[in-house]
Amino acid sequence: xxxxxxxxxxxxxNEPVTESVADLLSLEHPMDYKxxxxxxxxxxxxxxxxxxxxxxxxxxDGRPAWNNKLEYILAQVGFSVGLGNVWRxxxxxxxxxxxxxxxxxxxxxxxxxxxxxxxxxAVGQRIRRGSIGVWNYVYxxxxxxxxxxxxxxxxxxxxxxxxxxWSIFYFFKSFQYPLPWAECPIRINGTQASESEIVEPECEKxxxxxxxxxxxxxxxxxxxxxxxxxxxxxxxxxxxxxxxxCLAVIKGIQSSGKVMYFSSLFPYVVLFCFLVRGLxxxxxxxxxxxxxxxxxxxxxEPQVWREAATQVFFALGLGFGGVIAFSSYxxxxxxxxxxxxxxxxxxxxxSILATLxxxxxxxxxxxxxxxxxxxENAEKILGFLNTGVLSKELIPPHINFSHLSAEDYTEMYGVxxxxxxDSFGQLGLDACLLEDELNKxxxxxxxxxxxxxxxxxxFPASPFWSVMFxxxxxxxxxxxxxxxxxxxxxxxxxxxxxxxxxxxxxxxILAFLMGLLFVQRSGNYFVTMFDDYSAGLPLTxxxxxxxxxxxxxxxxxxxxxxLEDMLGFRPYSFYYYMWRYVSPAILLVLIIAxxxxxxxxxxxxxAWVESEGAESxxxxxxxxxxxxxxxxxxxxxxxxxxxxxRHFNLVSDGSNKLSVSYRKGMMKDISNLEEQDEQRFIxxxxxxxxxxxxPAHRAYLGPGGTTEMTNTNYGTSTKTGYQNIGSPESxx
Numbered sequence: 035x036x037x038x039x040x041x042x043x044x045x046x047x048n049e050p051v052t053e054s055v056a057d058l059l060s061l062e063h064p065m066d067y068k069x070x071x072x073x074x075x076x077x078x079x080x081x082x083x084x085x086x087x088x089x090x091x092x093x094x095d096g097r098p099a100w101n102n103k104l105e106y107i108l109a110q111v112g113f114s115v116g117l118g119n120v121w122r123x124x125x126x127x128x129x130x131x132x133x134x135x136x137x138x139x140x141x142x143x144x145x146x147x148x149x150x151x152x153x154x155x156a157v158g159q160r161i162r163r164g165s166i167g168v169w170n171y172v173y174x175x176x177x178x179x180x181x182x183x184x185x186x187x188x189x190x191x192x193x194x195x196x197x198x199x200w201s202i203f204y205f206f207k208s209f210q211y212p213l214p215w216a217e218c219p220i221r222i223n224g225t226q227a228s229e230s231e232i233v234e235p236e237c238e239k240x241x242x243x244x245x246x247x248x249x250x251x252x253x254x255x256x257x258x259x260x261x262x263x264x265x266x267x268x269x270x271x272x273x274x275x276x277x278x279x280c281l282a283v284i285k286g287i288q289s290s291g292k293v294m295y296f297s298s299l300f301p302y303v304v305l306f307c308f309l310v311r312g313l314x315x316x317x318x319x320x321x322x323x324x325x326x327x328x329x330x331x332x333x334x335e336p337q338v339w340r341e342a343a344t345q346v347f348f349a350l351g352l353g354f355g356g357v358i359a360f361s362s363y364x365x366x367x368x369x370x371x372x373x374x375x376x377x378x379x380x381x382x383x384x385s386i387l388a389t390l391x392x393x394x395x396x397x398x399x400x401x402x403x404x405x406x407x408x409x410e411n412a413e414k415i416l417g418f419l420n421t422g423v424l425s426k427e428l429i430p431p432h433i434n435f436s437h438l439s440a441e442d443y444t445e446m447y448g449v450x451x452x453x454x455x456d457s458f459g460q461l462g463l464d465a466c467l468l469e470d471e472l473n474k475x476x477x478x479x480x481x482x483x484x485x486x487x488x489x490x491x492x493f494p495a496s497p498f499w500s501v502m503f504x505x506x507x508x509x510x511x512x513x514x515x516x517x518x519x520x521x522x523x524x525x526x527x528x529x530x531x532x533x534x535x536x537x538x539x540x541x542x543i544l545a546f547l548m549g550l551l552f553v554q555r556s557g558n559y560f561v562t563m564f565d566d567y568s569a570g571l572p573l574t575x576x577x578x579x580x581x582x583x584x585x586x587x588x589x590x591x592x593x594x595x596x597l598e599d600m601l602g603f604r605p606y607s608f609y610y611y612m613w614r615y616v617s618p619a620i621l622l623v624l625i626i627a628x629x630x631x632x633x634x635x636x637x638x639x640x641a642w643v644e645s646e647g648a649e650s651x652x653x654x655x656x657x658x659x660x661x662x663x664x665x666x667x668x669x670x671x672x673x674x675x676x677x678x679x680r681h682f683n684l685v686s687d688g689s690n691k692l693s694v695s696y697r698k699g700m701m702k703d704i705s706n707l708e709e710q711d712e713q714r715f716i717x718x719x720x721x722x723x724x725x726x727x728x729p730a731h732r733a734y735l736g737p738g739g740t741t742e743m744t745n746t747n748y749g750t751s752t753k754t755g756y757q758n759i760g761s762p763e764s765x766x
Contacts (some may be wrong), residue, residue: 112298113517131332152374160360164525165355178676183355189568199271209501215246239647262555313395321397355521399489400471572669
């Protein structure tokens with residue numbers, strides 16, 4: 035420290051000091067002591083009339099705040115409820131035992147979902163900083179947690195907005211009748227003298243909606259090696275998507291909060307409309323019954339529990355930093371425990387609602403496809419009867435080919451298969467079972483842009499429903515993107531003094547340019563790669579380190595006491611044991627299972643083969659495999675780097691880069707502590723003995739609330755009302 039500083043002068047001189055410690059730390063103007071407790075003659079612990087000991091956080095640090103609680107809840111709901119609720123959860127439910135899958139999902143929601151969601155809400159609200167600042171504050175050596183969260187947010191945001199771009203393209207294509215994907219295009223074949231119209235072969239081998247998706251929308255190549263150049267339609271759609279995101283977040287929560295009123299609520303309106311319309315369609319009940327028929331034996335399979343844990347994990351947006359960022363704009367006394375339970379329940383109910391809608395519509399589609407199968411195979415049978423291949427005696431007398439039902443066809447199919455057992459395979463007849471159509475599991479883009487889209491072509495007024503569906507997808511995606519962008523911008527704004535408008539515009543421009551990778555003709559394969567590798571394992575590692583840093587390094591008992599001071603009541607002991615033991619154990623098992631699956635499962639992608647009109651699995655070439663693993667390494671690299679450089683004191687802990695708003699709030703917190711015990715603060719022998727800038731509270735108690743805890747951090751063992759919480763100002 036320079037010799038001419040007032041702290042040094044204080045040590046070597048008995049002259050009166052006219053500036054406070056807070057002023058010395060912040061290099062602010064001298065503090066006016068006329069309003070202090072000491073000059074007013076107030077006793078320690080008392081407050082000035084009409085003023086509380088701790089100022090309102092919103093007034094004290096200038097940090098933006100939500101206009102009201104509803105805006106905040108809608109923002110958290112909009113972030114957590116996304117495209118995965120519509121196209122991932124129904125698929126997992128169907129794949130893993132129907133209604134039986136809901137049991138492990140709900141159990142894991144209670145064991146890891148709500149506790150970890152509550153933890154992220156609490157640390158963000160308590161410390162009032164983004165993901166980088168929060169984990170620097172809790173334990174600087176694990177400050178890389180926040181950087182890794184930011185990296186994952188960046189990777190996910192790049193490809194997630196591409197999906198919004200696809201939805202925008204389909205949205206505008208829906209304003210026409212008939213829908214452009216309702217029928218296969220016709221190709222003119224032959225010379226001008228002898229022209230003939232034929233169905234596009236690629237479309238005839240697949241289906242109209244599949245052809246439109248792969249050829250007219252994506253115009254995809256057959257391998258990831260063949261980039262094929264930019265797809266200009268999708269490039270323009272991506273630009274529109276990033277402009278929308280930029281306008282939504284450019285003013286921070288002041289603008290995104292308003293957007294959330296529509297983007298969070300409108301999808302529920304559409305889902306309810308689709309549910310009502312779907313239940314009126316033929317076959318909807320078949321789809322829902324198939325969906326929720328429990329296969330209890332599935333619950334004994336470890337894979338079901340692993341996939342349920344993964345879905346719980348990603349459904350709530352844990353580890354992305356968006357949850358922490360949103361909660362950091364709350365008042366410190368907000369009931370984040372209630373928020374965690376409410377948002378988690380809303381997310382779960384939304385997944386159930388979306389599953390009902392999806393399988394009501396897919397049940398209708400299965401009936402349509404089954405009837406089409408019956409008609410086509412009935413025509414084959416008539417041909418065989420007319421040519422004498424089959425005897426008319428094989429056909430039951432009550433069957434009428436002009437009004438052939440699925441049950442009649444099944445009966446006729448069974449008779450023919452029994453009689454013609456030896457030569458039945460040569461006839462090429464299909465069983466046309468409704469169960470087979472319902473068992474065709476689809477997820478992701480296959481569900482949204484192919485299966486669901488095909489079902490809507492059979493709706494009356496199909497363009498209206500198509501517009502509503504893709505507008506819903508845009509809003510679902512936009513809500514999640516706002517949370518993702520907030521998870522990126524908030525920690526940067528907390529660390530550097532920069533205008534949020536400039537930061538948002540620069541981030542969106544850079545993201546658009548990097549997102550051009552995904553709007554090449556081979557871009558769909560890169561979306562699959564980023565979805566598989568950029569978030570799964572890194573986010574799980576981030577969240578387990580979050581859990582460990584709070585429960586084992588900061589201390590669960592101390593954290594529970596902080597929550598009691600913040601909320602006004604002590605959370606249930608259930609959370610103590612979840613945070614300390616159960617959640618870390620489950621997350622560790624999930625990490626091991628994820629690594630094993632990555633090692634066992636072949637790394638590849640489903641490529642569209644134009645000549646076959648079908649998908650084919652291809653392994654990644656070496657360069658693509660290296661790129662996939664580089665995504666994992668890049669996302670996790672900040673963790674060891676930050677730990678090493680801070681462990682060996684190679685860099686500061688970042689305390690000199692606090693945001694202006696947090697710095698002012700911290701200084702005022704210190705000044706309040708100083709007013710109560712200034713002499714102790716000044717005479718401390720080393721910085722680690724200084725009180726934390728967190729609000730003062732009582733000695734910490736264990737889960738039972740009877741044992742007083744002593745402060746043993748950093749080589750001290752003192753029983754004190756001010757607990758050292760490892761702030762970046764005192765720990766390196």
